[in-house]
Amino acid sequence: MSSQNHIERQEFNITVYTENQIGLLNRIAIIFSRRKINIESLNTSPSEIDGIHRFNIVINETEEVVRKICGQIEKQVEVLKAYYNTNEDVIWQEMALYKVPTEVIAEKALVERLLRENGARVVVIRKDYTVFETTGHREETDNLIKVLQPFGLIEFVRSARIAIIKASDGFNRKLREFEKREPHHEVVENEYLNSRDKVFTM
Amino acid sequence: MKQVNSHTTTQVAEPKKEVKTLSGAEALILSLLEEKVEHIFGYPGGAIMPVYDALFDYTDKVEHILVRHEQGGIHAAQGYARSSGRVGVVFATSGPGATNLITGLADALIDSTPLVCITGQVYAHLLGTDAFQEADVISITAPVTKWNYQVTNADEIPEVLAKAFYIAKSGRPGPVLIDITKNAQLQKFDFAGCNRCDHIRSYRPKPIVRKEYIEQAAELINKAEKPFVIWGQGVILGAAEQEFKTFLEKSGLPAAWTILGAGALPSDHYLNVGMLGMHGNYGPNVLTNECDVLIAIGMRFDDRVTGRLDKYAKQAKVIHLDIDPSEIDKNVKTTVPVWGDCKETIPLLTQLVEQKKHDAWLQKFKDYHQQEVDAVIQEELFPTSDGITMGEVIQLLNEITGGEAIVVTDVGQHQMVACRYAKLNHTRSNITSGGLGTMGFALPAAIGAKVGAPERTVVAVIGDGGFQMTLQEMGTIMQSNIDVKILILNNQFLGMVRQWQELFHDRRYSFVNIASPDYVQVAKGYSISGQKVSGRETLKSGLQEMIAHKGSYLLEVMVTKENNVFPMVPQGCSVSEIRLK
Numbered sequence: 001m002s003s004q005n006h007i008e009r010q011e012f013n014i015t016v017y018t019e020n021q022i023g024l025l026n027r028i029a030i031i032f033s034r035r036k037i038n039i040e041s042l043n044t045s046p047s048e049i050d051g052i053h054r055f056n057i058v059i060n061e062t063e064e065v066v067r068k069i070c071g072q073i074e075k076q077v078e079v080l081k082a083y084y085n086t087n088e089d090v091i092w093q094e095m096a097l098y099k100v101p102t103e104v105i106a107e108k109a110l111v112e113r114l115l116r117e118n119g120a121r122v123v124v125i126r127k128d129y130t131v132f133e134t135t136g137h138r139e140e141t142d143n144l145i146k147v148l149q150p151f152g153l154i155e156f157v158r159s160a161r162i163a164i165i166k167a168s169d170g171f172n173r174k175l176r177e178f179e180k181r182e183p184h185h186e187v188v189e190n191e192y193l194n195s196r197d198k199v200f201t202m
Numbered sequence: 203m204k205q206v207n208s209h210t211t212t213q214v215a216e217p218k219k220e221v222k223t224l225s226g227a228e229a230l231i232l233s234l235l236e237e238k239v240e241h242i243f244g245y246p247g248g249a250i251m252p253v254y255d256a257l258f259d260y261t262d263k264v265e266h267i268l269v270r271h272e273q274g275g276i277h278a279a280q281g282y283a284r285s286s287g288r289v290g291v292v293f294a295t296s297g298p299g300a301t302n303l304i305t306g307l308a309d310a311l312i313d314s315t316p317l318v319c320i321t322g323q324v325y326a327h328l329l330g331t332d333a334f335q336e337a338d339v340i341s342i343t344a345p346v347t348k349w350n351y352q353v354t355n356a357d358e359i360p361e362v363l364a365k366a367f368y369i370a371k372s373g374r375p376g377p378v379l380i381d382i383t384k385n386a387q388l389q390k391f392d393f394a395g396c397n398r399c400d401h402i403r404s405y406r407p408k409p410i411v412r413k414e415y416i417e418q419a420a421e422l423i424n425k426a427e428k429p430f431v432i433w434g435q436g437v438i439l440g441a442a443e444q445e446f447k448t449f450l451e452k453s454g455l456p457a458a459w460t461i462l463g464a465g466a467l468p469s470d471h472y473l474n475v476g477m478l479g480m481h482g483n484y485g486p487n488v489l490t491n492e493c494d495v496l497i498a499i500g501m502r503f504d505d506r507v508t509g510r511l512d513k514y515a516k517q518a519k520v521i522h523l524d525i526d527p528s529e530i531d532k533n534v535k536t537t538v539p540v541w542g543d544c545k546e547t548i549p550l551l552t553q554l555v556e557q558k559k560h561d562a563w564l565q566k567f568k569d570y571h572q573q574e575v576d577a578v579i580q581e582e583l584f585p586t587s588d589g590i591t592m593g594e595v596i597q598l599l600n601e602i603t604g605g606e607a608i609v610v611t612d613v614g615q616h617q618m619v620a621c622r623y624a625k626l627n628h629t630r631s632n633i634t635s636g637g638l639g640t641m642g643f644a645l646p647a648a649i650g651a652k653v654g655a656p657e658r659t660v661v662a663v664i665g666d667g668g669f670q671m672t673l674q675e676m677g678t679i680m681q682s683n684i685d686v687k688i689l690i691l692n693n694q695f696l697g698m699v700r701q702w703q704e705l706f707h708d709r710r711y712s713f714v715n716i717a718s719p720d721y722v723q724v725a726k727g728y729s730i731s732g733q734k735v736s737g738r739e740t741l742k743s744g745l746q747e748m749i750a751h752k753g754s755y756l757l758e759v760m761v762t763k764e765n766n767v768f769p770m771v772p773q774g775c776s777v778s779e780i781r782l783k
Contacts, residue, residue: 023341030345068531074527075526
């Protein structure tokens with residue numbers, strides 16, 4: 001890896017609108033893995049339109065590579081659109097959960113204050129532990145790990161990134177135009193997938 | 203994510219059809235007939251038996267060609283698609299049947315060949331249980347298909363099949379695989395007929411043509427002093443051969459081809475200046491780095507064509523016409539991108555370009571060609587030494603067929619020689635594994651090519667290495683009585699590897715010396731006539747006998763052992779560093 005490449009690389013947020021189809025995640029993942037590009041974060045969720053999913057993918061790459069990757073993603077039959085944006089172009093958030101011994105919170109006012117300062121909210125309180133949640137950028141959620149570590153942080157988990165593009169009016173309008181022309185069909189569960197009768201296969 | 207039991211296609215409204223209760227397998231065959239499928243290449247097995255059972259009732263409408271290996275089946279379907287311009291269809295069973303298709307899928311994807319492969323799969327309730335002959339075909343084939351889908355309900359079949367054909371043949375064509383579980387093949391459902399698919403919400407096969415880019419491209423061409431066209435298979439896939447010829451003749455542009463583009467313009471057309479790439483012609487390679495405007499049509503700047511990218515046509519303004527937007531700026535930065543089907547974009551460009559002749563510039567190509575004739579071609583085609591060269595075999599073949607044959611090549615030295623020297627009067631006459639470089643491709647592909655173009659002579663030119671990879675398909679030739687002329691150029695080496703070992707590995711011939719069986723005897727075992735030629739005195743008569751023979755014929759020609767293919771752009775070099783020796 002040349003140092004110049006290293007400098008040119010930065011975080012890019014790739015937003016992909018797709019149909020809701022089994023196997024598509026695999027197809028999209030292959031586009032990255034065959035080029036030996038590590039996905040830093042990946043989130044898939046339904047979009048505001050039934051049957052259309054939205055992928056948020058974060059990678060560290062040069063713009064040239066990201067542009068080509070988006071072209072390859074858009075080639076997939078079930079992909080409607082792929083955008084790429086720098087961190088400055090998007091509003092993004094990650095959610096983190098922290099599990100801390102309840103006795104520490106109860107006994108040490110300092111911890112309570114630190115949690116408040118970091119915008120943490122209680123999700124669950126049990127006798128043995130309490131779970132807090134924060135939402136924010138990586139450095140913000142990372143910071144709370146450091147803060148809580150000395151007080152016996154039991155477990156930590158962070159979600160993938162979700163991002164909304166600042167500049168555009170999103171893909172909503174286009175999606176709705178699609179929807180008018182091509183109404184989404186009802187989701188039908190496959191009745192055969194879970195019937196595990198013993199059948200001779202040959 | 204949940205599976206959506208619908209395919210979001212817009213289907214053409216057709217008169218209401220009678221509803222019949224059919225099995226999924228029967229519906230599959232009817233769907234194939236609806237797509238006007240006449241030939242299927244395949245191999246049965248446990249998980250696709252219901253389909254074969256249904257096929258038994260339709261053998262008067264569709265011909266099934268029983269191959270000897272699924273790889274042979276898919277290469278045959280590729281040859282069929284390439285010679286006929288239609289979609290090739292393949293059947294295979296689950297597990298090993300399906301995994302044997304992988305090489306052909308990868309080959310078809312990189313060479314943009316339209317295929318629909320139907321694989322059987324274990325019962326849906328057994329998916330993921332490591333059942334007998336179960337393989338995760340959808341995951342395995344995802345990287346080597348344009349689209350794939352697993353059917354687990356019979357009622358999905360008509361719609362999925364329509365979608366599969368639409369995807370395979372539209373836009374930039376490619377292979378599609380449909381994996382059908384055995385329960386879906388057996389399941390009865392109310393079949394209400396088939397509807398054609400001509401739209402999918404999330405699929406844009408053709409980009410919208412931007413007229414402003416056509417105008418910019420025409421302006422560049424009109425101002426150019428040394429314009430140069432390089433074309434690829436996109437011209438053939440777009441059925442734009444006539445439009446392409448009209449464009450060239452009006453603008454007077456010299457044009458060179460990639461091996462998959464060969465034949466789109468007749469070999470002896472005055473503006474055809476030869477083959478590009480690693481073993482291409484001298485002039486087109488050198489002058490790529492001298493032209494002022496480079497017009498790339500339906501080609502993808504493969505590394506075998508460009509050599510070193512950082513030294514490729516840096517002086518030129520580049521116009522790139524392609525149907526696949528992701529090809530634009532992928533390898534070579536484009537000055538003017540022209541997205542679209544070249545069937546539409548070339549005529550728009552022709553309207554705007556000026557009638558011109560570039561005689562002085564064209565003469566430069568001819569001058570370089572003369573240098574190449576003197577240094578390489580003359581001795582290759584008309585050797586003065588004792589040994590038979592591959593080039594002289596192809597030259598004699600040209601004389602005998604008059605450039606009317608379909609030439610199917612395998613991969614290696616003979617491929618480069620055949621592509622360089624074969625005379626092609628017609629489009630869809632050059633069938634070769636370009637992007638993947640699949641040894642073993644030619645024999646089965648030639649079978650398919652003959653089925654796809656039964657009126658034409660099909661000659662499979664194959665090296666002794668590649669032939670031994672799929673020679674079992676002589677069984678298919680025997681059983682289906684397919685008239686394929688098999689021309690083995692035997693140099694007793696894996697020739698191209700040996701050439702590289704000679705040039706770049708100090709002649710350390712590591713495992714490239716390959717022994718062959720008595721091919722004529724092997725062919726005889728399959729009821730295929732043939733002969734072996736070892737001397738020049740019987741070469742022409744041997745070739746004549748092969749072409750004149752009624753039915754398939756195998757001709758083995760013993761050629762010079764250590765002959766190299768030149769010119770050559772050594773790997774890692776610029777195209778202008780092409781070596782004549």
